Amino acid sequence: MFIDIHSHAFRKHPPFVVQFCTPDQLLRRYDELGIERGASLPIVSPEIYLPQSNEEVLEIVEQHPDRFLPFCNVDPRALTNSPDAPLDKVLQYYKDLGCKGLGEVMCNLPVMHPLVQNLFKHAEAVGLPVTYDGSDQLSGDFGLYDDPGLPQLEHTLQKFPNLIILGHGPTFWNEIGKLETPAERGAVFRPDGQQVMRFPSGPLQEEGVMPKLMRRYPNLYGDLSDIYAIARDPDYGAQFLTEFQDRLRFGTDICFFEHEIVHGKLLRDWCEQGRISDTVFNKLARENAIKLLGLK
Numbered sequence: 545m546f547i548d549i550h551s552h553a554f555r556k557h558p559p560f561v562v563q564f565c566t567p568d569q570l571l572r573r574y575d576e577l578g579i580e581r582g583a584s585l586p587i588v589s590p591e592i593y594l595p596q597s598n599e600e601v602l603e604i605v606e607q608h609p610d611r612f613l614p615f616c617n618v619d620p621r622a623l624t625n626s627p628d629a630p631l632d633k634v635l636q637y638y639k640d641l642g643c644k645g646l647g648e649v650m651c652n653l654p655v656m657h658p659l660v661q662n663l664f665k666h667a668e669a670v671g672l673p674v675t676y677d678g679s680d681q682l683s684g685d686f687g688l689y690d691d692p693g694l695p696q697l698e699h700t701l702q703k704f705p706n707l708i709i710l711g712h713g714p715t716f717w718n719e720i721g722k723l724e725t726p727a728e729r730g731a732v733f734r735p736d737g738q739q740v741m742r743f744p745s746g747p748l749q750e751e752g753v754m755p756k757l758m759r760r761y762p763n764l765y766g767d768l769s770d771i772y773a774i775a776r777d778p779d780y781g782a783q784f785l786t787e788f789q790d791r792l793r794f795g796t797d798i799c800f801f802e803h804e805i806v807h808g809k810l811l812r813d814w815c816e817q818g819r820i821s822d823t824v825f826n827k828l829a830r831e832n833a834i835k836l837l838g839l840k
Contacts, residue, residue: 546808547833548574548582550648550675550712550769550795553604553612558594562799567604569801571611577808579796580830581610583644583837585675586617589651591686595619598638605642613837615675616643619651620659627658632666639670644837647675648712652682654689655696664700668707673836675767678715680730687713692726693753694719701761708836710767710793711754714743717773720755720784721748747777758788765836768828769795771807782819789824793832 586596616638623629679687690696731741774781815825
């Protein structure tokens with residue numbers, strides 16, 4: 545059975561953009577996919593989705609304590625919209641209520657923006673791992689902005705060596721290989737609202753920045769919900785999973801009920817084919833999540 549490091553559930557469907565699963569719908573998918581438990585990440589930044597309260601997630605977890613685990617989320621603009629905002633008080637409050645991490649942070653600010661750095665500083669102090677989504681642009685998108693090569697992420701890892709960051713999203717995972725063009729890092733919205741993307745595909749011709757950051761910074765972990773980046777090159781992907789077997793965690797990021805999820809099947813297939821060992825599979829599927837989230 546898998547433990548999902550990244551999921552979303554709303555008590556009622558939001559009115560637009562993405563019809564996130566209700567808790568009952570998500571549990572139906574979990575049962576189909578062989579997922580034992582999942583971390584539920586609230587979305588509080590308003591750039592694309594209507595904000596969800598931490599209290600809603602906590603109530604969902606209270607109703608299904610054997611299946612869901614709560615994360616909390618705090619917009620870095622909260623309280624005083626200031627780099628001096630005492631966000632540690634808020635984070636500690638939710639940690640004391642059982643929240644296992646911070647995220648999914650999605651505000652469209654630079655990673656090195658003082659407000660974001662203040663949030664990360666307090667997450668490190670409180671002892672909460674952070675999951676954030678990224679972007680390759682400012683305005684017209686959601687997610688923390690970083691430049692090609694992820695220098696702002698690297699500087700953050702340098703500043704906060706005790707802060708665990710779970711790498712997530714195309715802007716992070718597409719840097720697994722050297723990019724042909726910077727725009728391959730992310731997507732763009734057309735005026736009609738359609739999202740256009742040209743993500744890298746096929747075998748890696750040259751290793752990118754992201755694996756080098758993983759080797760350099762032990763506080764950089766990986767959220768495997770962006771499995772396409774691993775699946776595009778099975779030989780390199782299996783090598784990557786094996787090399788970083790202690791810092792990667794199974795995730796789905798299920799965003800709607802019909803969302804196709806091949807993550808578990810791919811890992812099972814690679815294990816059966818001998819591409820990854822049973823030890824690696826078990827770590828990725830559940831053992832690493834148990835360790836990070838302090839589960840029994």
